[in-house]
Amino acid sequence: MPVAGNPPQTQTAAAPPTATPSAGQNETTTQMPIARPPLAGQTSPPPANGLLRQPQQTGQTGARFEPPRQAPAPAPRPAPAPPPSAHFAEVSQEIETPWAGQLAPTSAATIGNHRAIDALSHVGVKTAVKMPSQRGWRHWLYVLTRINLGLSPDELYEMELHTRIRRNARDSYQIGIFGLKGGVGKTAITVALGSVLSRVRGDRILAIDADPDGGNLADRAGRQSAATVADLLADKELSRYNDIRAYTSMNSANLEVLSSEDYSTARRAFNDEDWKNATSIVSRYYNLVLADCGAGLFHPAARGVLATVSGLVIVASASIDGARQAAVTMDWLRQNGYQDLLGRSCVVINHVVPGKPNIDVEDLVQQFERHVPPGRVIVLPYDKHIAAGTEIQLDLLSRKFQRRITELAAALSDDFDRLERR
Incomplete structure (x- = not known):
């Protein structure tokens, strides 16, 4: 604006500044808008608010005033691959650091909700003693x-x-002991097998005499009670274990036995309904139930046992006749819908008489192993204590007989946690 008393002057283009402005001089600036990111739903940035100031470009243009050109930067070489440890470190860092919009960080310790204390149960610990x-x-x-x-x-x-x-048997696991021929030692094997299971496991094991022709299971195990399975089925006030215990006998290995009705006074034979009713009562109080069956497979009692058991023991004597009977039993199971039960069966070749048998036992074992899983053909030696026909005590059996019965119990226990049980 012209001052009074001085003639107006014409403004000419100023030369480019050659020195840094001194204190008190203001640098000529222009207002520049601030670039803000668009808000949600917007497609363009919002208008400038006029708060940012930027210096004016007052320098001259031309070849004399162009800044020197810089040589182009060489192309970057690809970085070498990181070592495996660095790669895993990067992966773990990516797992721990969430991206935008993701949930809370996820680490290896929280994947699958596994506790760190649970993993210690699989760590082997060596004892110094x-x-x-x-x-x-x-x-x-x-x-x-x-x-x-x-x-x-x-x-x-x-x-x-x-x-x-000692494997855990879910529900009440039932095992049947079968043999098509009498005198092969089914009852003795039932007592010895139940005694080993009871002594090693320490839980409640019950053996039921399911022979419709009048078995002697209670006599071989040590009879303590005159009650029979018929008396148990007639009692309608059974609500506790002690109520069941009043009808059973127990031997020195804590094996309990439920005897069959006296054959001379029985009004009818033990049948499939008796077996089903008895097992429905005792299965609530016993972990394992063994059935000492008769010599036939067409009896109603045998059919009832086959319908509920989850394991099977086929007993044969160490003779050609006993081997044929065991083979017939396996063929009958296969042809009558019990193929899955045959896969959970064990074959016992029992030496019921002293001396060398009239059959090659090793060859017989190889033949039977074609029809049952490996390790499920057990050869029992002749034992004087069993041949005496008296009460069977586990400690009086020979060491070899005890070991073979223990192997039989272990083979049957391998099926305790299989899902295809009945």
Whole structure:
């Protein structure tokens, strides 16, 4: 604006500044809008608010005033692949750092809601103390010199068998002992097998005499009660275990036995309805139920047992006649809809008489192993205590007989957690 008393002057183009403006001089600026990101739903940025100021470009243009050109930067070389440890570190960092819009961070410790304390149950822990041997020369060496060499291979194998026998049996697991010929030792095997299961497992095991022709299961196990399965079925006030215990006998291995009705006074034979009613009562109080069956498969009692059991023991004597009867039993099961039960069966070749049999037992084992899973053909030696026909006590059986019965119990226990049970 012209000042009074001075003639107006014409404004000319100013030369480019050659020096830095001193203090008090204001730099000529223009207002520039602030670039803001568009809000949700907008497609263009909002208008400028006029708060940002930017210096004016007052310099001259031309070849003399162009800034020197810079040489183009060389193309970047690809970075070398990171080592495996760095790759996993990056992956773990990506897992721990969520992207925008994702949920809370996820780490390996929280995937699947697994607790860290649960993983410790699978960690092997070595003990500094060895368990001393209880038999053999290792035991006597420990007794005399206190040199502990640990358990023998035979003792370790026995511990493995006991571990298999202690498997948890869901519901009430039922096992039937069958044989088409009498005198092959079904009752003795039932008592010995139940005694081993009861002693090793420590839970309630019950053996039921399901022979419709009048079995002697209670006599071989040690009769303590004159009550029979007919008396149990006639009682309508059974609500506790002690009510069931009043009708059973128990031997020294804590195996309980429910005897059949006296054949001389029985009005009818034990049938399938009796078996189903008895098992529906006792299955609430016993973990394992064994059935000592008769010599035939067409009896109603045998059909009732086959309809409910989850494991089977086929007993044959160590003779050509006994081998044929066992083979007929397996063929009958296969042809009458019990193929799945045959896959959970064990075959026992029992030496009921002393001396060498008239059949090649090793060849017989190989023939039977074609029809049952491996390790389920058990050969029982002749035992004087069983041949006496008296009450069977587990401690009086030979060590070899006890080991074979233990192997039979372990083979049957392998099916306790199978899903295709009946």
